[in-house]
Amino acid sequence: MGRVNDDAAAALEEYADLFAMTGGDAFRVRSYQKAAKAIAGHPEDISRVDVRVVPGVGEAIAKKVEEFLQRGSFRQLDALRAQVPDGVRALTRIASLGPKKAVFLYHELGIDSPEALARAIGEGRLAGLRGFGPKSEENILKGIEQLRTSGERVHLGVAMDLAERVIASLPAAEKIACAGSVRRMKETIGDVDILAVGPESLMDDFKRQPYVAEVIASGALKTSVRTVQGVQVDLRLVPAGSWGSAMQYFTGSKMHNVRLREMCVKRGWKLSEYGLFEGERVIAAEAEEDIYAALGMQWVPPPLREDGGEFEAALRGALPELVTVDDLKGDLHTHTDLTDGIATLEEMVAAAAARGYAYYAVTDHAPNLFMQRMTLEKMLEQRERLRRLQDSYPGMRLLHGTELNIAPDGSVDWPAEVLSGFDICVASVHSHFTQSREEMTRRFVAACENPYVHVIGHPTTRKIGKRPPVDADWETVFAAAARTGTILEIDAYPDRADLPSDLVRLARHHGVRFSIDSDAHSVPHLGNLRFGVGIAQRAWLTGDDVVNTWPVDRLLDLLHHD
């Protein structure tokens, strides 16, 4: 949805950054950021409607967007790009470095990339610079390291989007699909693998696409490119008769394939991307299912292919019936423009109904997240609006909830008599990320023990590529969640992907239940649930483990039973 919207939003965001770095007025910077967010979250394709219908877009920004749609950039953006080197903007991606400090370092020391900054610190060139003490240097180095270790990978949302875009751009293919870690729904992706059956001219079609920045290698059967987003995409042509074995081979994981080939070798067979063979005889090749069946095991869903017990289970016929997108009956964590969402209550509810949900919770932020300016009056007024809306949606139960803030001591916003008025309370950590493991563990356990808290939202608070997970003794937290019946969230927002699948699997062993939530701040975000389902599948979850697959009555029983 809305690829053009995302591209235009990215350009405006870049312009906002550059405008801030060149001393632009802070309110104007915010206007560009606000417009970018609104465009990205706008449900209609802005190349098909007048962009002026998007709130926060006036005449000046509309002109810029229109020029961008014409030629992929706009005059003012070009001008600022010429003033600020790319690497200087990259400096602001280092945690603790904003536009002011980045530009200061560039002007004072000519530092024009994170690498140059690391070198400068190593050589002691920052010593004595105004505003940069030893603590700052330490934090910057930590930030650069974080950037370096995550910089090569993108989150699944970016990769999936790209994979779908590549597939849609090659209509000449008879068959085309993505394999690799995207198909396995891994939370971060190194490169995108696409397999196709079709004419050789497909390779030329591929190289000519506008998303291609550089062709790394190109032959008759395989072409590798780097896209404008900096992601490597490999396209392979495979024989139609080998489609299944090629998909199997290129889906991986490496560990899974090693085990599978070992099983073949033991029977005197050979498995390659061209098929499963006994001598010259083809045992299976066209369909992936046939390969697994020939080995006497169930077909293994790609998210389980990590050599994490799937062979043992598949040989016994005991693979779990994994939760699917179609199983989900509702969303339990969403926002509106009452706090930091960009769509109105009415728009979000209508979009939820259009998705066919049986229930839908509105969970805007609570007063302790001061920047959201939530008040008791605003919250109660929203509840009234929601109750009135309910009449228009007889098939969908509307739940009035909130996303509470878990304070450093584990307490949450609002007194008990207010909390008891909500249908559902999600509680999440939004600050004080660097508490010690002991303090953080106590904080989460206290939140679980709060009788009004139903769900712990985005538990590790990580942001892929930006912020590491908080440190807690998760076994203790999960035991507390299981004991108190507190649901743990799988936040499906792809840069959060939180809980991550390895922790979900661990939590499940403690008997914890989960909710897969979009944490949507706009209408298009509601579609992110599929990424949460990927996490759940990688963690072996069934529908029963996920409370928002439950029928509404069973869910309400759980929420009311504290």
Added chain:
DNA sequence: GCCGTTTTCGGCCCGACTGTTTTCAGTCG
């Protein structure tokens, strides 16, 4: 640069934290 039943001008998300300063600027959520 956007927006408006309190305004077509004068506001705009506001407070905490950090590391540095010696009263505060920059960053973050």
